[in-house]
Amino acid sequence: MQSRRGSAMIAAIFASIFAILAPAQAAPESTPLIIGETITLTALDEKRQINVILPADYHTATDKAWPVIYMLDGGMNQDLMLVTGLNSWNGLWERSQQAIIVGVQTKDRQRELLIPTSDPAEREQYPSAGESEAFRLWLSSTLQPLIQQKYRTNGTDILVGESAAGHFVVETWMNASSLFDGYGAISPSMQWSDQQLARQIDGNVNGLPPLFVSLADEGGATEEGVMTLIEAMDGNQDFCFSDRRNDLVHANSLHGLLPEALQYLLPTNVEWLSEYGLGLRCERSGQSSDQ
Numbered sequence: 253m254q255s256r257r258g259s260a261m262i263a264a265i266f267a268s269i270f271a272i273l274a275p276a277q278a279a280p281e282s283t284p285l286i287i288g289e290t291i292t293l294t295a296l297d298e299k300r301q302i303n304v305i306l307p308a309d310y311h312t313a314t315d316k317a318w319p320v321i322y323m324l325d326g327g328m329n330q331d332l333m334l335v336t337g338l339n340s341w342n343g344l345w346e347r348s349q350q351a352i353i354v355g356v357q358t359k360d361r362q363r364e365l366l367i368p369t370s371d372p373a374e375r376e377q378y379p380s381a382g383e384s385e386a387f388r389l390w391l392s393s394t395l396q397p398l399i400q401q402k403y404r405t406n407g408t409d410i411l412v413g414e415s416a417a418g419h420f421v422v423e424t425w426m427n428a429s430s431l432f433d434g435y436g437a438i439s440p441s442m443q444w445s446d447q448q449l450a451r452q453i454d455g456n457v458n459g460l461p462p463l464f465v466s467l468a469d470e471g472g473a474t475e476e477g478v479m480t481l482i483e484a485m486d487g488n489q490d491f492c493f494s495d496r497r498n499d500l501v502h503a504n505s506l507h508g509l510l511p512e513a514l515q516y517l518l519p520t521n522v523e524w525l526s527e528y529g530l531g532l533r534c535e536r537s538g539q540s541s542d543q
Contacts, residue, residue: 287336295390296364296383301327302395303355304403305336319351319408319518320399322391322432324365324417326355331506338510346522347530348514351410354399365420369445384420392431410517412436414506419444422465422481426452429460436464436513439505442477450480458486464513466494468505485538492516492534
């Protein structure tokens with residue numbers, strides 16, 4: 253018994269020595285995982301990243317062109333990865349058309365995304381706020397032409413944003429609607445400047461590009477401003493109002509509703525979405541919203 257135990261110990265020792273002396277096994281080769289590219293541009297005297305995520309078959313389907321989703325707050329440390337993942341997931345279900353994503357990094361959100369405010373408390377808290385018109389001019393005169401020149405786009409441009417960026421979306425839709433073909437305003441900050449955007453509405457709204465607009469648990473002046481906007485929609489205006497006041501909060505409204513916003517603005521019209529619980533939830537809508 254003792255000799256067997258000793259032989260086993262010696263074998264184990266030699267195995268350890270051989271393991272140490274044997275050449276290390278080469279690690280499996282890896283290749284970079286590339287999902288897009290970054291362009292650095294200057295807007296409002298601030299250098300910022302423009303992050304472009306191309307469809308998976310962009311470089312192989314060379315005869316194909318794509319719509320473009322312009323996503324505000326689209327920096328690497330902002331909403332870019334979330335938007336990219338949700339857009340990819342939509343694609344797996346053919347829930348929305350695959351598109352080129354252009355993530356626009358914001359640096360001073362109140363400055364870039366909001367109109368000047370008449371509210372003294374807002375002016376004190378955000379003294380740089382109010383240059384949305386200049387930021388929009390940069391988007392239309394510099395960024396959009398660059399994207400159209402550099403990439404194979406099909407002429408359909410969508411603007412999407414949440415919170416303050418949602419306010420920018422609504423403002424652009426109301427005052428410069430021809431810049432984009434569809435608009436997604438998720439929990440827009442309609443309380444800004446004493447609901448100035450809502451108070452700007454005079455009569456019914458109709459004939460503008462499609463608008464997806466949503467409301468979570470914001471309440472108060474934000475809710476009042478959004479509902480004023482919704483009440484002004486004419487029956488001929490194409491819109492989808494997703495009322496999520498009872499099941500979403502402001503912090504998760506983008507996560508919960510971006511897939512539906514893209515589904516509404518870039519529909520595929522496949523037949524199985526409702527069967528799998530992926531139908532649009534437009535509590536109020538104009539024209540057809542049955543994708």
